[in-house]
Amino acid sequence: MTSSLKTRRRKEKWFRRMGFLSLCLALLFLGGILGKIVYTGYPAFFRTEVAAQAERPDLLNVHARYFLKENKKWITASDDVDMYYKHEVVGNLTPHQIQAIDSLKNQGQIRLVFNTGFFTHSDSREPELAGIWGGLIGSLLTLFVTFCTAFPIGIGTALYLEEFAPKNRFTNWVEANINNLAAVPSILFGLLGLVFFIHFLGLPRPSALVGGLTLGLMSLPVIVVATRAALSSVPPTLKEAALGLGATPLQVLFHHVVPMAMPGIMTGVILSLARALGETAPLLMIGMVAFIATPPSTFLDPTTVLPVQIFNWSRSSEMGFVENTSGAILVLLIVLAILNGIAIFIRKKFES
Amino acid sequence: MPLKIDVKDLNLFYGDKQALFNVSLGFPEFQTTALMGPSGCGKSSLLRCLNRLNDIIPNVHIQGKVLLDKEDIYAPSLDVVELRTHVGMVFQKPNPFPHSIYENVAYGPRIHTLFKDKTELDEIVEKNLARAGLWDEVKDRLHQPATRLSGGQQQRLCIARAIAVNPEVILMDEPCSALDPIATARVEELIDELRERFTIVIVTHNLQQAARVSQQTAFFHSGHLVEAGETGALFTMPQDERTQGYITGRYG
Ligand SMILES: Nc1ncnc2c1ncn2[C@@H]1O[C@H](COP(=O)(O)OP(=O)(O)O)[C@@H](O)[C@H]1O
Ligand SMILES: [Mg+2]
Numbered sequence A: 001m002t003s004s005l006k007t008r009r010r011k012e013k014w015f016r017r018m019g020f021l022s023l024c025l026a027l028l029f030l031g032g033i034l035g036k037i038v039y040t041g042y043p044a045f046f047r048t049e050v051a052a053q054a055e056r057p058d059l060l061n062v063h064a065r066y067f068l069k070e071n072k073k074w075i076t077a078s079d080d081v082d083m084y085y086k087h088e089v090v091g092n093l094t095p096h097q098i099q100a101i102d103s104l105k106n107q108g109q110i111r112l113v114f115n116t117g118f119f120t121h122s123d124s125r126e127p128e129l130a131g132i133w134g135g136l137i138g139s140l141l142t143l144f145v146t147f148c149t150a151f152p153i154g155i156g157t158a159l160y161l162e163e164f165a166p167k168n169r170f171t172n173w174v175e176a177n178i179n180n181l182a183a184v185p186s187i188l189f190g191l192l193g194l195v196f197f198i199h200f201l202g203l204p205r206p207s208a209l210v211g212g213l214t215l216g217l218m219s220l221p222v223i224v225v226a227t228r229a230a231l232s233s234v235p236p237t238l239k240e241a242a243l244g245l246g247a248t249p250l251q252v253l254f255h256h257v258v259p260m261a262m263p264g265i266m267t268g269v270i271l272s273l274a275r276a277l278g279e280t281a282p283l284l285m286i287g288m289v290a291f292i293a294t295p296p297s298t299f300l301d302p303t304t305v306l307p308v309q310i311f312n313w314s315r316s317s318e319m320g321f322v323e324n325t326s327g328a329i330l331v332l333l334i335v336l337a338i339l340n341g342i343a344i345f346i347r348k349k350f351e352s
Numbered sequence B: 001m002p003l004k005i006d007v008k009d010l011n012l013f014y015g016d017k018q019a020l021f022n023v024s025l026g027f028p029e030f031q032t033t034a035l036m037g038p039s040g041c042g043k044s045s046l047l048r049c050l051n052r053l054n055d056i057i058p059n060v061h062i063q064g065k066v067l068l069d070k071e072d073i074y075a076p077s078l079d080v081v082e083l084r085t086h087v088g089m090v091f092q093k094p095n096p097f098p099h100s101i102y103e104n105v106a107y108g109p110r111i112h113t114l115f116k117d118k119t120e121l122d123e124i125v126e127k128n129l130a131r132a133g134l135w136d137e138v139k140d141r142l143h144q145p146a147t148r149l150s151g152g153q154q155q156r157l158c159i160a161r162a163i164a165v166n167p168e169v170i171l172m173d174e175p176c177s178a179l180d181p182i183a184t185a186r187v188e189e190l191i192d193e194l195r196e197r198f199t200i201v202i203v204t205h206n207l208q209q210a211a212r213v214s215q216q217t218a219f220f221h222s223g224h225l226v227e228a229g230e231t232g233a234l235f236t237m238p239q240d241e242r243t244q245g246y247i248t249g250r251y252g
Helices: A002-045 A062-070 A079-087 A095-106 A133-164 A170-182 A186-200 A208-232 A236-244 A251-278 A280-284 A304-316 A320-352 B042-048 B080-086 B101-113 B117-133 B151-163 B181-194 B207-213 B231-237 B241-247
Strands: A044-051 A073-076 A110-114 B003-014 B017-028 B032-036 B059-066 B087-090 B169-173 B199-203 B215-223 B224-231
Touching: A002 A320, A002 B101, A044 A079, A062 A073, A062 B003, A073 B231, A079 A095, A079 A110, A095 A110, A133 A170, A133 A208, A133 A251, A133 A304, A186 A208, A186 B207, A208 A280, A236 A251, A236 B151, A236 B181, A280 A304, A304 A320, A304 B042, A304 B181, B003 B042, B003 B101, B003 B199, B003 B207, B017 B042, B017 B101, B017 B199, B017 B215, B017 B224, B032 B042, B032 B207, B042 B059, B042 B199, B087 B151, B101 B117, B117 B151, B151 B169, B151 B181, B181 B199, B181 B207, B199 B207, B207 B231, B215 B231, B215 B241, B224 B231, B224 B241
Parallel strands: B032 B199, B032 B215, B087 B169, B169 B199
Antiparallel strands: A044 A073, A044 A110, B003 B017, B003 B059, B215 B224
């Protein structure tokens, strides 16, 4: 009796230690990855500028002359200078250029400033000019299309299956398939989008419309599963209470079931949108890999999204783009963290 | 006493499984009828036939007749939603909506538009909370969540909610089984008062409770109605040995 108690205690201790150890390991990896990204990415938010002065101020208009004399005009340096100034990486610079930079440094004629262009510029071949604006706008438009298609169709499907569909072999089969679809690798949805939206419907290839529809296909099963879980967690006693008062099934649904399930539904929708926001593979599949230097202004314009832009930058060997890649990943992570935060907030708020 | 509800040769099946066998039982108007019997004998099933709440369970199927004021409630022409405004229900576990106390009582009148303006709705809410003996306890916090009330208060709120749509019959499925003795006494008192205006059918496991609140008792066993009669007579001189066994505590 006592000996068995001892072994049980020992086992429990051992189990707890293993759990703690794996938690530490997970935190270590997470910290390592995040640390590395922040370390490489944060210089992307800064830009090197060189003070420019006119050779012959006497030839300039009086205002310009005054401007250049009294205030230095700061101009963005080339990416090589940027890299040398930030990290002392020589790169393609000649010894003569390096000397020039060093002397500028001594005279205070070179400086680091916050790189607003990283947020307001679109993609560029030059790393010091490239920004994430185009990708952000593209992601926004694409996500909007995803939301507008997956949300109503997903909720409608879930409501029908959960509340109205007769329980027969056909609906069981549909349910099983939706559950399986939620676990299908995302690249297969890209394949489906390619065949259906581009080859069959002939929609313009790298557009927010096609991207959004493809991601909508991907999000649909996840939204259906999450919504059904939220609907079925509404206590049946509440439905019976309302029915017992003479409410019609539709009134029961919209007065009681849907409002109670709403936090769960919203959490599921936001999380699936967050997943769609970070998705790359299906978009590559439908050809959203092009280099696009202007942000899209309609849903049919050539579009790139943030994760695809990150993917494109990561394939470049220039040091400036390595930095930009990590910087853009940081931005993407922050946006995802905000979305997840909203989901958690909604859940917490309605739980009480 | 005329019969408010008359059940005739009722058979009920959950799929292939029969839960009620040829049940025939009359419920006199303005009286309380207690349904008793061991767990699983079909008391709740019978109760839920009376407001057709069994309709929502898939594969339920029913033979026989249930007459409410001599009208068959299973006739195809009958409107289930209207039936449920005449036959209200109180459940085993208090199940207030997760809204305010006020909104709980107001919900029924709202969906059936039983009032002209806000003042009239206020009156309806007050009147029914008062009838359920809850008004004095909650009048200062009508707009607080109903879920913050105690179990006994929640159950009386559910009764107020049920009577706010002016039903003629109230069905109660073990309404006190989740309550402490003091709250139970309170609800029992209420049931006795409500009998003046409503016909009540109550499922209970508690002999004392049945004796206190009911005028007629029906005893069930594995889906069969064993015997029914005036409560006092049934308890003192049960005709069937199964009833006798239940009453003397041989099984339950
Ligand atoms: N929804 C249902 N589906 C299948 N069988 C049920 C269902 N509800 C009740 N039953 C069965 O019907 C019988 C009577 O149940 P019930 O009316 O709940 O009994 P009681 O209320 O007297 O305890 C039981 O055998 C129970 O298992
Ligand atoms: Mg029961």
